[in-house]
Amino acid sequence: MVELTGCSLSLDEAKRVIYGKEPVELSPLSMERVRKSREAVERIVKEKRVVYGINTGFGKFSDVLIDADDVEELQLNLIHSHACGVGDPFPENVSRAMLLLRCNALLKGYSGVRPVIVERLAEFLNKGIHPVIPQQGSLGASGDLAPLSHLALALMGEGEVHYQGDVHQTLTVLSKENIFPIQLQAKEGLALINGTQAMTAMGVIGYLEAEELAFQSEMIASLTLEGLRGIMDAFDEDIHLVRGYPQQVATAQRIRDYLQDSKLTTKQGELRVQDAYSLRCIPQVHGASWQALDYVKEKLEIEMNAATDNPLIFDDGEKIISGGNFHGQPIAFAMDFMKIAIAELANISERRIERLVNPQLNDLPPFLSPQPGLQSGAMIMQYCAASLVSENKTLAHPASVDSIPSSANQEDHVSMGTIGSRHAYQILQNTRRVLAVELICNLQAAEHRGTDLMASKTKQFYEEARKVIPSITKDRIFSKDIEKANQWLQQTTLSTLIKPTKTKEETTNG
Structure with a gap:
């Protein structure tokens, strides 16, 4: 059971809820903050004070006063008009993450929603009811308005939801689970959609998969070092300590650990003086990627526990501020x-x-072919990898440097963070397939060298991978091998096969 407080959700807890389906419970102290915040909104409505989002229009309509009798219709109209997402739906686990993050954000007690809204989000999580949410349509400022509106629709009994492995009309599922649709009241529609939970949820899913893939990439690179009889001197700890990047040091140490008893790797000058950069600089390149991932992790864990809607309610309603915490620039x-x-x-x-x-770069059979010439072996697999890498280069163009004004120029700078998060996930899928190709190739190279000469840890990984990817004894439809390897990597946690060794710094710091 994961207790949500609005302030302490970690990526590890999020992973347990999203993937492990661990139930959530709501902190009583946090729920008390939610009740007090709601009381403030109800006083504002009763006293007919003019406050943005409670009894005014939205965006460019912020100066339009709404009659007290119309505040509920205002919230309904808001969700209906803003639910204009398009394209394929987010993966179901992203929808689940959005429910989790929205629930956690509202628990902070600055949003003015009734406790039932927070309870319903938690109930959806615990019963596996996940809104169908289109991926496209968010600018990443004023919050993820379109995606979160589709989430809000489900609370109202509208739209569609993922439930027990299929897609159903929301009202059908709510009826089956004896859940009543919610009629949104003052401020609640705006509080549900003014936030960064779509880009952050997509980012959380992307990060969790990226972290695992980064570990796997080091093991895969280690098998390649054996297949190419790589020089281990380049991974000596002294080299990496004198540069000073902990992530580079850690990458080098893990590779030394994986290859410590290998009889296939070589020493400087034994076969050649030095290797190409793609082998020699693995710690520097992979380590730099780890630096970036550490930055991403820090920002995600802040945003997962942030109040990102507008306006925010402070001091029991004595101070209500219209600001811009919905702007997705940090996550973008x-x-x-x-x-x-x-x-x-x-x-x-x-x-x-x-x-x-490439036979000009190694002493292996050309293209790892079992019969060079008659059979092409891995020749076109390299083409496939090159194509994916090239596609990644176009997707890697930063989304955050773009901005298009909206709402009659009232909202004149936006983050495009949701586009960035979606493209990051696409890049991740492409990268896993590139690494799948490398794995297919280095398994074949290791087999040619002699698996009895492999390090004990890489051999263990080799044997597990061979259960999925058979040896290349004849040309076959390699697309199937790539997809099998890709799925295996996506479903496999390296630590369950080979536990990464901590660095001295990591051990010292606990």
């Missing part, structure tokens, strides 16, 4: 940074693939 930057970091793992992987298949 983080997502663009993650795009570049993951794309680089693919870039360097593709260069290692080239070194595995």
Whole structure:
């Protein structure tokens, strides 16, 4: 059980709720803050004070006063008019993450919603009712208005939801679960949609997968080092300590750990003096990607516990401020940074693939073919990897440098953070497939060298991978192998096979 407080949700807890379906409970202290915040909104309505979002229009209509009798219709109209997302729906786990993050944000007690709104979000989570939410249509400022409106529709009994492995009309599922649709009251529609939970949820899913893939990339690179008889001197701890980046030091240490008893790796001068950059600079390149991922993690954990709607209610309603916490710029930057970091793992992987298949760069069979000439072997797999890497380069263009004014120029600078988060996830999928190709190739290279000469840890990984990817004894439809390897990597946690060794710094710091 994960207790939500609005202030302490971690990525590890989010992972348990999103993937492990661990139930959530609401902190009583936080729920008391929610009740007090709601009381403030109800006083404002009763006293007929003019406050943006409670009894005014929205955006450019912020100066239009709404009659007290119309405040509920105002919220209904807001959700209906803003639910204009388009395109394929977000993956179901992203929808689940959005419910979690929105629930946690409202628990902070600055939004003025009734407790039932927060309770219903938690109930949807615990019963596995996940709104169908189109991916496209958010500018990433004024909040993720379109995606979150589709989430709000589900609370109202409208739209569609994922439920028990299929898509259903929301009202049908609510009836089955004896849940009544909510009729939104003053401020509640705006509080539900004015936030960054779509881009942040997509970012959380992307980060969790990226973190695992980054660990896997080091193991895959280690197998390539064996297949190419790489020089281990370049991974000596002294080299990395004198530069000073902890992530670079950690990457080098993990690779030394994976390869410590290998009889395939070499020493400086044994076969050649030095390796190409794609082998020699693995700690520097992968380590830099880890630096970026650490930055992303920090920003996501702040945003997961942030009050991001507008206006915000302070001092029991004595201070209500209309600001801009809904602006997604911090997450937009983080997502663009993650795009570049993951794309680089693919870039360097593709260069290692080239070194595995190009007979001018190694002493392996040309293109790892079982019968060079008659059979093409891995030749076109390298083409596929190169294509994905090139596609990543276009997707890695930063979304955050773009902005289009909206709402009659009232909202004249936006973040495009949701686009950045979606593109980061696309890059991640492409990168995993590039690494899948490298894995197929280095398994074949290791087999050619002699698996009995492999390090004990890389051999263990080799044996697990071979259960999914058979040896290349004849040309076949390699698309199927790439997809099998991709799915295996997506579903496999490296620590369940090989537990990464902590660095001295990590051990000292606990």
